[in-house]
Amino acid sequence: MSLAIKVENLSKAYQLGEIGTGTLSRDIERWAARIRGKDDPFLKIGEVNDRTTKSASGIVWSLKDVNFEVEQGDAVGIIGRNGAGKSTLLKILSRVTSPTTGKIQGKGRIASLLEVGTGFHPELTGRENIFLNGAILGMRKKEIERKFDEIVDFAGVERYVDTPVKRYSSGMYVRLAFAVAAHLESEILIVDEVLAVGDTEFQKKCLGKMGDISKGEGRTVLFVSHDMNSIAQLCNSAILLINGSINYKGTVNAGISSYYNLNEKKNIYTNNETYVLKPCFIKKIFVGTENVEMGEYYFYNDILIQFEIDIQQEVKGANLFVLILNQSKKRVFACESEKLYSNMKLILKANQLVRGNYSIYAFINLAKVGPIDSAEDVCNFKILDNGSPLAKHGDYDYGNVFANYAWL
Numbered sequence: 001m002s003l004a005i006k007v008e009n010l011s012k013a014y015q016l017g018e019i020g021t022g023t024l025s026r027d028i029e030r031w032a033a034r035i036r037g038k039d040d041p042f043l044k045i046g047e048v049n050d051r052t053t054k055s056a057s058g059i060v061w062s063l064k065d066v067n068f069e070v071e072q073g074d075a076v077g078i079i080g081r082n083g084a085g086k087s088t089l090l091k092i093l094s095r096v097t098s099p100t101t102g103k104i105q106g107k108g109r110i111a112s113l114l115e116v117g118t119g120f121h122p123e124l125t126g127r128e129n130i131f132l133n134g135a136i137l138g139m140r141k142k143e144i145e146r147k148f149d150e151i152v153d154f155a156g157v158e159r160y161v162d163t164p165v166k167r168y169s170s171g172m173y174v175r176l177a178f179a180v181a182a183h184l185e186s187e188i189l190i191v192d193e194v195l196a197v198g199d200t201e202f203q204k205k206c207l208g209k210m211g212d213i214s215k216g217e218g219r220t221v222l223f224v225s226h227d228m229n230s231i232a233q234l235c236n237s238a239i240l241l242i243n244g245s246i247n248y249k250g251t252v253n254a255g256i257s258s259y260y261n262l263n264e265k266k267n268i269y270t271n272n273e274t275y276v277l278k279p280c281f282i283k284k285i286f287v288g289t290e291n292v293e294m295g296e297y298y299f300y301n302d303i304l305i306q307f308e309i310d311i312q313q314e315v316k317g318a319n320l321f322v323l324i325l326n327q328s329k330k331r332v333f334a335c336e337s338e339k340l341y342s343n344m345k346l347i348l349k350a351n352q353l354v355r356g357n358y359s360i361y362a363f364i365n366l367a368k369v370g371p372i373d374s375a376e377d378v379c380n381f382k383i384l385d386n387g388s389p390l391a392k393h394g395d396y397d398y399g400n401v402f403a404n405y406a407w408l
Contacts, residue, residue: 003107004188004220005070005093010102012063012088012244062088063099063244072107072187075214075221077235077252079228079259084241086224090114090190093222108187108220109137113177122166126157126176129165133180147183154209155179175202182209188220189213193227207234228256228328232397253395260327260357267295269360269378271310279313280340280364281373287360287381296382299355299402303348303381307362311342318372320344321365325377327357332400340364351402355385 063085070076078086091097093104094112120129130151134144152158155175157168165173181189189210211234214221225231231238231252238255240248248258268286287295287305297303307320321336332353337344358381363374385391390398 002072003069003105004072004074005068005107005222006105007066007068007093008103008105010063010066010089010092010104011061011100012085012092012097013059013061013100061100061244063092066102066241066244066246068239068246068249070220070222072220073214073218074237075210075223075235077231077238077255078222078224078241079226079231079238079255080241080247081262083243085244086241087114087192088244089241090192090222090224094190106188109185110188110190111137111181111184111186112190112192113174113181114190114192120165120173120177123164125164126152126155126161126168129176130180134184137184137186139184143185147185151176151179151183154183154205171202178206178209182206182213186219188222190222192224203230210234228259229330232256232328251395253397257327257357267379267381269375271375278373279315280309280311280318282307282362282364282375283310284308285360285362285375285379287379295380296384298384298386299353299388300350302350303353305346305348305360305379307344307346309340309342309344309364311340315340315364315366315372317366318364319367321363321371322346323361324348324353325359325361326400329359329377331361332358336365351388353383354388354390354398354400354402355383356400357382 066085066089078089080086088097090112091114092099093106094110094114096112096114121132124132127148130148131141131144134141134147152161155172155178157172157176160168160172165176168176178191181191191206191210207230210221210223213219214234214236221234223231223234235252237250238248238252238259239246240255240258242262248255267288268284269282270284271282285305285307287303305322309320318340319337320340321334323334324332326332335346337346359377360379361374361376362378363371363376365371388402390402
């Protein structure tokens, strides 16, 4: 496999507040350094892009010393929290903006969809914008004409194709913009999380098309999304950014686990409110044996979950309803108690959960009425697998539970 993209020591700095160094002489010095191909002399004092802290200087590094390679035909998920540098990286790769330091080597034409209406002229019709985008990508008119009907059909805008796109809704914008980027024959497709604007059906359609582009046509895809299910479905590798630097690069499943671990909470939940206007509420949840918190279990271990319930007033018919969430925060299974007590213990039997990260969603419930109190996505714990019948498949995603089955 040949390399499609090679990124070396890539950094991007931004000036906070007013643009410029503050004096004409320093601006000239910065300009002269740039002309000579030297680093900006006033950027060395910059700080990483940590949004949780106040900057002491006027410069932050949105990206800092980023290095990675992408092979032709790879589908790479770029993941991270808001402000991690994902969109900045894609803008540099798409040549929308230039890096402060470092270099990029790319092989082939790049089509990018970074925000709603990227590359569209609002006064031009959908038809005209298709040809304009194709020309920008270096396509010949005959190539665009050959793909035109396919693009319009995929976007579902045939009725409006001769209407100026300034009259399109944001959803129509995205549909047409993605259709153009995906169908015109570029070697590299770059898509930011703009697809979230579209409806669910169209998002699935886009993911299917990107999968065809990568796996069927051998083209390279870079995809930014906060939807880890979409990342897992489409991508074969992942890059995790934290404060502008690469924290992880490798397989997509391990990358997603690393992303969720950023948000990992303690495996204990405590309601510290001193005054709660509820007849009963969940005061404490912890995972582990008596007074010993445990965050990791093997698949063959029983898991003990303990609950402390503050019952100010007995509620007839109330029970404790418990859901187990996987790392994508999808509900794996549920159980409930027959009654409500001050101290309750729940044992999850061994050989049920496969390896992965899980959490608890518990609530005091009145059937067909609703919850009285809840604790959502708390008490993280991890299941390890060092020898189940499915462990031989490595990091392959084989679900969340072991089935109780028999071959006949």
